[in-house]
Amino acid sequence: MRLESFAGWRRMAEERGMPLWRVVLEYEMHQKGRTEGEIWARLAQVYAVMRDAVETGLREPRQTQSGLVRDTGKKLLGATLHVLSPEFTLLLAYATAAKETNACMGRVVAAPTAGASGILPGIYTFLSKHHQVSDQTLYEAMLIGAGVALIIEQKASIAGAVGGCQAETGTAAAMGAAGIVYALGGDISQIFESVALTIMNMLGLICDPVAGLVELPCVKRNGSAVVIAAAAAQMALSGDTAVIPVDEMVVAMGEVGAAMDTRFKETALGGTAATPTAQAIARRIWPDAELVRREDPPE
């Protein structure tokens, strides 16, 4: 049993008369030899770590060793002016707080990677607190998210060093959008449309971490990614479509990632990382090249 395309996933669900999440559950049982009970228990554990990452990020003072990131989540939590709504500000606060927990050497779930580790915690916390979605429904949403990422991993990439930031925060946002649509009652088509729309809206995003640290722009992007996921879910749930089928959008994402210059793939040589200010920050943070010993093998 394989999970290689969205069309195949839908076919398996329809032929066997089972929900999307159960196809993923069976994939895992078959692929990894785990029991259903083990999988639910592990999902609960993953979810608990995600919720904790949000809570500690909002509660404890947060500053990274470099000082590049400080209390983003808490600033948002304390906001009195809301551009859209208080809930919108909270969604941003949850996602950035969890990502800050990661940047400050706290415990997180790399979902799908450490760089994107605030996005799903932000979305699931929001669904739980503001839509009263049950934990069981969220575990099912997590299975669907995992299915989305498994397909993207095979057809494109989930690593910033391979596919740019679209591969990391873009994949997490697509996983999250599918979860929102599922949890709020969308059907298979709407779930897949939300994934296609998210990819369409995050296509081409480069990976350009300042000084090579997983901090800036990463923390901000965990915030913007949940907004794109929410927008895509809203469009899909309102009956809008991406027009382009999700499987084709995943291929497009892979193509864009492959064509992306290596300066834009985690090397800290392009984009935000290459700005004069970022270069000055990098010089301040990293030791002098002089201090590093050079050891070359005898000719």
Place this chain on the structure above:
Amino acid sequence: MSQEPSGIFDMLGPIMIGPSSSHTAGVVRIGRVAHFLLGGPPEEARILFYNSFAMTYKGHGSDKAVIAGLMGFAVDDERIRDAISIAESTGLHYAFEPVISSAKNHPNTLVIYVKRGDQELTIEGISRGGGLILISSIDELHTNFTGQLPTLIVRAQDVRGAVAFLAAILTYDGVNIATLTVSRRAKDDMALQVYELDEPLREASLAYIRHLPWVRAVHLLPPV
């Protein structure tokens, strides 16, 4: 590198201490391999961070990560953040050295020298990204294992038939060998055999191997 398809907990995981899967989680795991081979935390440690690591280890907390691994902490242990002060309080002497070397061709390579009692050990590891690692040498003998499976590590005299003999013991235990690497050094006839196993072998078999006259040291490394 395995072609095995990913599972859902590769997408929703690993659970780890941040910030970086390659610079933090992977480095903890390399340190843990040294911890298990030494049979506990070292008293002295010298860690060489090569190439890309040489420039970036501090900002990503790789220094804390490697010490945490040497103390035996797992990748999701919150004590990683304070690993250096914890290790200092147990009396660990340590030093970090950033090195640029064209002999190391993976950007994220580290070499660990450790001492515990009268034991000494050198291991070289590579952090491949996503928390995956490769141990590339032990005491300067080449090897190649990932730390994902139970791993039997045998350092022994290079006697004829040694590999077939040990493989037979594993077969008798019903243990499947996933990979096997053997390397040896001419100067003292030492050989390093590393078996990655689908399941651990029996304690009794381990004890038997340990008492073979030509065997110098045996370790069964749990998945790190």
